[in-house]
Amino acid sequence: MIGAILVVAAAVSSPDPGVAAYLSAEGIEVAKVAKVPKRADDRAWSHAAVHEVLAHPQRTMRLPDKTANAHLLRAPTPVQVRALHDGTSLSVKLTWPDDTETRPVADAASFGDAAAMELPVTFGRGVRLPYIGMGDAGQNVLVYLLRTAKDGSYGREYTGAGFGSLTRTNVGGFYGDITYSPAQKMWQAVFVRRLTSHGHTIARGAVPVAFAVWNGALHERGGNKALTSWKTLHLQGLNDDAAYLKELSFGYGEGEYGDPAAGKAMVESMCIACHHVGDKALVPAELAPSLQSVGGIATYRYLYDSITNPNQILVPNPNKNRHHQVGGPQDPYGALPHNPGFSWSVDMGGGKTNSKMPPFALPKEQVLNMVAYLKPRPEK
């Protein structure tokens, strides 16, 4: 209830109706309190707005685990997000349902539940968001991972520049904990980050953020997880830069959201030539990134740019050794080359890499229709 009131309050105070609509749908209001809570059961959380986001099973790329992949078609996980700041630190609490408290035991086939928060390394007006899946070569991310252990939990910090690139780092100023409530069958994770640590600052009014949760009982780990699209933390009392908010809210402004029904035919006749779309597949998996749950993990801006200017954000190619060119030239020991058909980008020489997808020079209205079909509202 408090959450709804706060969201409405924020919407009213914002002069731009597109920004207001965006913040209402994808913004997380971060109220300022005297001291941010570190524990999930802290009373201070009653001051936080509740914003529900959906975490979708990762299907852009495929990992080769039979058990985990048996659950790829499951419904997205609803994650409640609460966030507070005190001018020095940000505290984010995630709450999501999980019937089983899965902590790892000393066995190869045992995977623990976990949660993560992703932040862009650089952000602000004129800076595009990193690729949602661990960032990309041009825009790196910081990832805060909370893993359950046999007893308790532990946190890890990583930087990422695309699939497979996560590297441990220590920006510092991070505290986290993850606890299970057997009564409610809910996990609660708290991420506390100093607003400024080692020169990296999130002390701004609008901070892009994304979340992921792992269900260990389903053998989820690494890329087998459920993730959200980029959302925006809206920190009370800090400069939220109206122009940046306007950029982030693309898709919610006047004339920025098309007709999903009109986009359907175009997506299903064009995109489907290389991508898996919905439950439709004409080509082998992973010829191109799968679009099966893209609406749940991508922003409107990302989808629009990916159609009109695919070279702007290259989805990093996962391990190319997963596809051999059968019948290709073997080395003396039988090693086969990669199948170039499954490379998502082309090396243009001179350090330049282009997306294999051509730019589509379509009228804006048609692109918006396709984007609306890929990411319909409300999110489901």
Place this chain on the structure above:
Amino acid sequence: MSTRQLAMVMDLNKCIGCQTCTVSCKTQWTNRDGREYMYWNNVETKPGKGYPARWEEMGGGFDETGALRDGEVPSKYTDYGVPWDYNLDDIMRGEALEAQQKLKQGPNWDEDQGAGDHPNSYLFYLPRICNHCSNPGCLAACPRGAIFKRDQDGIVLVDQKRCEGLRYCIAGCPYKKVYFNPKRFKSEKCIFCFPRIEKGLPPACAQQCVGRIRFVGFLDDVDSQVHKLVHKYKVALPLHQEYGTQPNVFYVPPLPGPPKFDKNGKPIEGSERIPVSYLEELFGPETKNALKTLQAEMDKRKKTGKSELMDLLIAYKHEEMFRIETPRPKPQVAHGGDGLVQIVKRKVPA
């Protein structure tokens, strides 16, 4: 993928299932620090479920289109077996020998069971290490590019610094020869005893093999025993080549053995005790030719006293089973795919 390739050939006609290789590997590498349950080298009885149990049904490797297949990660509770102890103190007081836990599974759980009914039952032993494949399923499966093949000898290794214990390599390996170390939270596997190789010594399992079944050498060295057995005589075959990973451990298949007996206990001339069709399931369509060559060379040896192949397989001198020039070890970083791995430099805004 590598400039050179070390290979091992195991002559299954000489394997007596004594597990000396298993023990030499275990004492060298896996008796400590979270590896207690692992057997980088194991010897299993075929036909049988093997180790880990039903590994041949767990997927991984590549399909006919060249795409990595989904696989399973085995569990120690159902597939590897939980290491156990016996009540050794109690038996000194006259108690019966008992395991200290209820046993459900273990390495070599179905030892010597084999298949077929008396008096025509059959079995043979299959020692297994990592195949150090030319197209490794583990390397392809690792989302972090943490697995690499050494250029100088093709040994497949897990970069312990890049490994984050995600275990996709275990799913991707169709031989289930990558193991998870829960204590270190890393994947680990047979390293072909590379520290020994770098000193010109064969892997411990080969050095200790009392049956002298293991040959070690470089496949491009035409004077090596492995080259002769694999390429010249074509009697050494990869295990389950249909998995598409191009293994570099090769097996001389067991001869079909003595004839079967009929109802009256008389030998059935020309019958096969070990069905060649079963051997073909393991070693592929070249099995028949390999067996034919082995038989022909045995006959030739009987008649003329001469056969290079028989001399090779007899292995009069143990040290002549190994031809390992000391390769110059080069420091190498993981490459698991073009441009996959980028060590991300910390980038913070000014």
